[in-house]
Amino acid sequence: MNYKKLDDSYYLVQLEIGDEVISQLKSFALTHRVKSGFISGIGAIRDLTLGYYDRDKGVYIKKTFPRCYEVCTLSGNITYLGEKEPIIHLHGIFSDQDYSVIGGHLFEGTISAAGEFGVRVFPCMIQRKQTDADLKPIEIK
Amino acid sequence: MNYKKLDDSYYLVQLEIGDEVISQLKSFALTHRVKSGFISGIGAIRDLTLGYYDRDKGVYIKKTFPRCYEVCTLSGNITYLGEKEPIIHLHGIFSDQDYSVIGGHLFEGTISAAGEFGVRVFPCMIQRKQTDADLKPIEIK
Amino acid sequence: MNYKKLDDSYYLVQLEIGDEVISQLKSFALTHRVKSGFISGIGAIRDLTLGYYDRDKGVYIKKTFPRCYEVCTLSGNITYLGEKEPIIHLHGIFSDQDYSVIGGHLFEGTISAAGEFGVRVFPCMIQRKQTDADLKPIEIK
Numbered sequence: 001m002n003y004k005k006l007d008d009s010y011y012l013v014q015l016e017i018g019d020e021v022i023s024q025l026k027s028f029a030l031t032h033r034v035k036s037g038f039i040s041g042i043g044a045i046r047d048l049t050l051g052y053y054d055r056d057k058g059v060y061i062k063k064t065f066p067r068c069y070e071v072c073t074l075s076g077n078i079t080y081l082g083e084k085e086p087i088i089h090l091h092g093i094f095s096d097q098d099y100s101v102i103g104g105h106l107f108e109g110t111i112s113a114a115g116e117f118g119v120r121v122f123p124c125m126i127q128r129k130q131t132d133a134d135l136k137p138i139e140i141k
Numbered sequence: 142m143n144y145k146k147l148d149d150s151y152y153l154v155q156l157e158i159g160d161e162v163i164s165q166l167k168s169f170a171l172t173h174r175v176k177s178g179f180i181s182g183i184g185a186i187r188d189l190t191l192g193y194y195d196r197d198k199g200v201y202i203k204k205t206f207p208r209c210y211e212v213c214t215l216s217g218n219i220t221y222l223g224e225k226e227p228i229i230h231l232h233g234i235f236s237d238q239d240y241s242v243i244g245g246h247l248f249e250g251t252i253s254a255a256g257e258f259g260v261r262v263f264p265c266m267i268q269r270k271q272t273d274a275d276l277k278p279i280e281i282k
Numbered sequence: 283m284n285y286k287k288l289d290d291s292y293y294l295v296q297l298e299i300g301d302e303v304i305s306q307l308k309s310f311a312l313t314h315r316v317k318s319g320f321i322s323g324i325g326a327i328r329d330l331t332l333g334y335y336d337r338d339k340g341v342y343i344k345k346t347f348p349r350c351y352e353v354c355t356l357s358g359n360i361t362y363l364g365e366k367e368p369i370i371h372l373h374g375i376f377s378d379q380d381y382s383v384i385g386g387h388l389f390e391g392t393i394s395a396a397g398e399f400g401v402r403v404f405p406c407m408i409q410r411k412q413t414d415a416d417l418k419p420i421e422i423k
Contacts, residue, residue: 002422006318006404007291009148012359014420036147038181038259040320042358042373044335052211052238053185055254061238070334072375072385073357075214076183077153077257089257091183093213093234093242093375095385097334097343101375103213103236113337113417116359116371118320118402120259122147135254138155140143150289177288179322179400193352193379194326196395202379216355217324218294218398230398232324234354234375234383244354244377261400263288276395279296281284 001028009122013041015115021045021074022088022108028119029078029086036126037078039090041117043071048094050104058133060105068112069094072101078119079126079138087128087136142169150263154182156256162186162215163229163249169260170219170227177267178219180231182258184212189235191245199274201246209253210235213242219260220267220279228269228277283310291404295323297397303327303356304370304390310401311360311368318408319360321372323399325353330376332386340415342387350394351376354383360401361408361420369410369418 001024002014011032015024025039046068051060076090093103128136142165143155152173156165166180187209192201217231234244269277283306284296293314297306307321328350333342358372375385410418 002420004406004408004422006406010402010404012318012408012420012422014422036153040181040322040357042371044337050236050240052236052240053254054238055185055209063240065240068337070373070386072373073214073355075181075216075357077259089183091211091213093236093383093385095332095334095375097336099332099334099345099347099384099386101234101242101383101385102240103234103242104211104240113335114419116420118359120151122151124145124147126145126153137255138143138153138257140145140153140155177294181322191377191381193377193381194395195379196326196350204381206381214355216322216357218400230324232352232354234377242375242383243381244375244383245352245381261292263292265286265288267286267294278396279284279294279398281286281294281296 009120011119013117013119015111017111019111019115020108025088026086034078034121035124037119037121039076039117039119041074043111043115044113045069045071045109046112047110049108051107052104053135060134062107069096079128081128081136150261152260154258154260156252158252160252160256161249166229167227175219175262176265178260178262180217180258180260182215184252184256185254186210186212186250187253188251190249192248193245194276201275203248210237220269222269222277291402293401295399295401297393299393301393301397302390307370308368316360316403317406319401319403321358321399321401323356325393325397326395327351327353327391328394329392331390333389334386335417342416344389351378361410363410363418
């Protein structure tokens with residue numbers, strides 16, 4: 001992972017081939033003490049694990065896609081569960097060599113060619129509620 | 142709807158289960174006297190009405206999708222028709238439980254599980270032209 | 283193309299019917315001496331050329347789609363190859379009249395009805411590496 005601070009509140013984050021997206025962005029948030037932020041990125045990815053939230057059961061249905069995809073868009077936010085655990089909440093759409101697409105909540109994915117992200121950071125901490133359900137809602141005080 | 146002002150020009154807007162997206166963001170724009178802005182969001186949605194613009198006829202072809210979808214991305218802008226009517230122009234992509242997707246111009250949609258939006262606001266009013274066509278172009282003076 | 287500077291670092295860029303997206307945004311970057319930036323847009327487009335990066339061969343596989351599509355989202359960045367050639371790196375998703383979608387790296391596309399873009403600019407130049415491969419990685423110094 002490389003990064004460059006573009007101004008007071010914006011980072012360019014470049015993930016490299018082999019970087020796992022969620023864990024690397026989590027590590028970025030911890031290292032730079034990001035309290036909250038918005039993320040938007042493009043690139044190319046493989047070994048995707050996507051989720052669809054089953055509201056009735058309160059759980060994510062997950063599936064892994066081993067092939068390589070273009071990241072058409074990945075966007076979402078940085079919040080916290082408690083004071084110390086950043087949550088990278090990203091949804092994305094991914095295209096195949098025939099330009100067809102799949103999409104969902106990104107649980108895991110490894111950069112296969114490029115990973116170019118913009119991260120807009122904010123000075124206030126945004127937390128998620130501690131619940132039994134897989135989906136942790138944002139807590140706005 | 143909950144919200145938090147993150148800095149001078151950025152809001153986190155959290156829509157709640159049952160909130161209709163377009164009308165709630167319109168209400169947000171009116172309440173906070175947003176003159177223009179950009180919106181980006183993720184979440185989960187149901188009872189979608191999507192549009193495709195038929196340029197030859199000058200009208201949107203609409204279809205309603207009653208099921209629940211992940212919001213892979215919703216993005217667009219806030220402008221005005223006249224001085225008092227905010228226009229929420231959002232396009233989005235929505236994924237199913239098998240990770241297949243649909244997309245288009247969002248006319249209506251109700252939050253089914255989460256609705257997490259970033260809204261970047263600006264001090265100048267941007268208006269759309271009053272025309273007979275369904276598509277109202279932005280008016281840049 | 284029309285544009286409006288919304289604040290110190292943000293432009294609204296409106297592409298018009300018949301404007302080719304990549305060349306017009308390149309022209310915008312040169313005219314306004316944009317050193318680096320992030321782009322996000324929606325609208326309607328025709329005569330798309332999309333790419334999928336074949337990592338093994340180091341080249342993009344391209345295909346042209348002549349029909350009209352809604353731009354569900356187009357996002358990416360402005361960087362430079364050398365000091366004088368802006369690179370508009372955009373990925374997108376495009377929906378049809380039946381709300382089905384295609385996606386990938388945008389090489390070319392012409393606005394068919396509307397083109398509404400937000401461009402966030404930064405004061406530092408970001409360059410891409412000069413390589414033999416079609417994909418030029420960002421160079422972070």
